[in-house]
Amino acid sequence: xxxxxxxxxxxxxxxxxxxxxxxxxxxxxxxxxxxxxxxxxxxxxxxxxxxxxxxxxxxxxxxxxxxxxxxxxxxxxxxxxxxxxxxxxxxxxxxxxxxxxxxxxxxxxxxxxxxxxxxxxxxxxxxxxxxxxxxxxxxxxxxxxxxxxxxxxxxxxxxxxxxxxxxxxxxxxxxxxxxxxxxxxxxxxxxxxxxxxxxxxxxxxxxxxxxxxxxxxxxxxxxxxxxxxxxxxxxxxxxxxxxxxxxxxxxxxxxxxxxxxxxxxxxxxxxxxxxxxx
Amino acid sequence: xxxxxxxxxxxxxxxxxxxxxxxxxxxxxxxxxxxxxxxxxxxxxxxxxxxxxxxxxxxxxxxxxxxxxxxxxxxxxxxxxxxxxxxxxxxxxxxxxxxxxxxxxxxxxxxxxxxxxxxxxxxxxxxxxxxxxxxxxxxxxxxxxxxxxxxxxxxxxxxxxxxxxxxxxxxxxxxxxxxxxxxxxxxxxxxxxxxxxxxxxxxxxxxxxxxxxxxxxxx
Numbered sequence: 001x002x003x004x005x006x007x008x009x010x011x012x013x014x015x016x017x018x019x020x021x022x023x024x025x026x027x028x029x030x031x032x033x034x035x036x037x038x039x040x041x042x043x044x045x046x047x048x049x050x051x052x053x054x055x056x057x058x059x060x061x062x063x064x065x066x067x068x069x070x071x072x073x074x075x076x077x078x079x080x081x082x083x084x085x086x087x088x089x090x091x092x093x094x095x096x097x098x099x100x101x102x103x104x105x106x107x108x109x110x111x112x113x114x115x116x117x118x119x120x121x122x123x124x125x126x127x128x129x130x131x132x133x134x135x136x137x138x139x140x141x142x143x144x145x146x147x148x149x150x151x152x153x154x155x156x157x158x159x160x161x162x163x164x165x166x167x168x169x170x171x172x173x174x175x176x177x178x179x180x181x182x183x184x185x186x187x188x189x190x191x192x193x194x195x196x197x198x199x200x201x202x203x204x205x206x207x208x209x210x211x212x213x214x215x216x217x218x219x220x221x222x223x224x225x226x227x228x229x230x231x232x233x234x235x236x237x238x239x240x241x242x243x244x245x246x247x248x249x250x251x252x253x254x255x256x257x258x259x260x261x262x263x264x265x266x267x268x269x270x271x272x273x274x275x276x277x278x
Numbered sequence: 279x280x281x282x283x284x285x286x287x288x289x290x291x292x293x294x295x296x297x298x299x300x301x302x303x304x305x306x307x308x309x310x311x312x313x314x315x316x317x318x319x320x321x322x323x324x325x326x327x328x329x330x331x332x333x334x335x336x337x338x339x340x341x342x343x344x345x346x347x348x349x350x351x352x353x354x355x356x357x358x359x360x361x362x363x364x365x366x367x368x369x370x371x372x373x374x375x376x377x378x379x380x381x382x383x384x385x386x387x388x389x390x391x392x393x394x395x396x397x398x399x400x401x402x403x404x405x406x407x408x409x410x411x412x413x414x415x416x417x418x419x420x421x422x423x424x425x426x427x428x429x430x431x432x433x434x435x436x437x438x439x440x441x442x443x444x445x446x447x448x449x450x451x452x453x454x455x456x457x458x459x460x461x462x463x464x465x466x467x468x469x470x471x472x473x474x475x476x477x478x479x480x481x482x483x484x485x486x487x488x489x490x491x492x493x494x495x496x497x
Binding site: 168 | 353356357365444445449456457460461463
């Protein structure tokens with residue numbers, strides 16, 4: 001018995017090894033989109049787009065709770081339309097959204113990805129398709145005019161967002177927000193819930209998202225401060241996927257030239273914010 | 279060597295974040311155990327209404343996800359009943375984990391009590407003990423030995439489930455690990471973190487084994 005158990009164990013191990021080598025090989029060829037396949041995308045006829053659905057107005061669910069919509073979603077639709085393929089949204093948690101690109105779960109991320117040097121090191125980011133700024137949202141009566149005023153207050157952000165990074169920089173730079181007063185949530189909606197429940201005093205967030213929440217709670221909440229330097233958002237692809245990147249860049253240029261982007265911005269943000277982005 | 283240095287650098291903060299993981303598990307399992315005794319006794323009592331009520335409690339809290347219960351206590355309860363709005367995240371986590379653990383432990387305790395030979399209860403009653411005295415002095419002491427392994431199991435499950443608290447922005451060992459992963463851009467941090475979880479589990483397994491041995495002197 002023992003002997004058989006041991007040898008079958010070896011076979012299983014060998015099987016796993018062979019399988020994983022096979023998978024790595026597939027991964028390798030898929031990344032470059034070179035050998036054998038002429039398709040630009042992972043799956044012929046489909047553009048798989050990674051999104052964290054739950055970030056209105058950029059990407060969120062309609063009231064029926066299943067239909068994806070939002071600015072990014074419509075941008076994805078426009079791009080796919082010009083590529084002649086269908087959009088398939090892959091809904092992913094923000095935590096880990098980039099590593100799924102490495103494992104070929106989708107062709108690109110169109111999910112309000114801010115262009116930062118560290119992200120550019122590891123991935124391809126297209127030239128900006130829209131711009132955004134970090135803002136501070138607080139209850140009406142709060143006396144906040146700049147990030148310095150956050151000292152001693154309770155602050156919330158969404159984990160791994162540029163607002164989170166910005167808060168960390170500020171705190172490293174001496175802003176007095178204690179560890180136990182700095183809250184990092186999985187979902188942006190939780191930050192706003194906490195603000196309304198009086199459990200935090202300020203939320204640091206992307207302006208496009210803040211605008212959306214102001215809409216339903218504009219009597220209670222207010223944008224207290226907006227960062228001067230706009231934060232460009234790009235479409236994120238795996239390193240080496242140059243063919244698809246070039247196509248997307250060309251299409252986004254077209255969308256800018258024919259006014260589609262301006263119309264989408266008007267629809268979702270209430271104003272044309274495309275000026276000087278590209 | 280570089281990796282070893284990295285791991286050693288992370289270790290103090292990982293251990294510090296573990297205080298949430300450990301204290302939350304210990305508090306929830308202890309409160310869950312105390313509440314569980316009463317729910318279990320209710321489940322086997324002669325009073326039909328009480329039996330039903332305890333059955334419903336177990337049905338609800340064992341039948342819905344712990345994560346949902348945590349969200350309910352922290353986000354939904356304050357919206358429904360404003361004066362129940364807690365400011366303390368740790369307290370909210372303790373409440374959610376305790377009510378959940380109580381449901382599981384009630385069933386563990388009920389099974390342990392019912393595994394004691396009915397002759398024991400009959401003998402105790404025939405000696406003139408009341409139902410309460412018989413439970414307290416005869417049945418429950420004998421059931422403790424049988425309780426220890428499944429409660430140890432429950433404890434280890436709770437210890438690992440505590441990673442859910444990151445969703446209410448409480449920084450436990452798991453959350454701190456993923457924070458390090460993203461700021462240091464390496465998944466290496468999962469190694470010391472997993473070791474810490476294993477060390478905690480090992481310590482508590484040892485403790486439960488010791489308790490089991492101590493309580494088996496009667497058999």
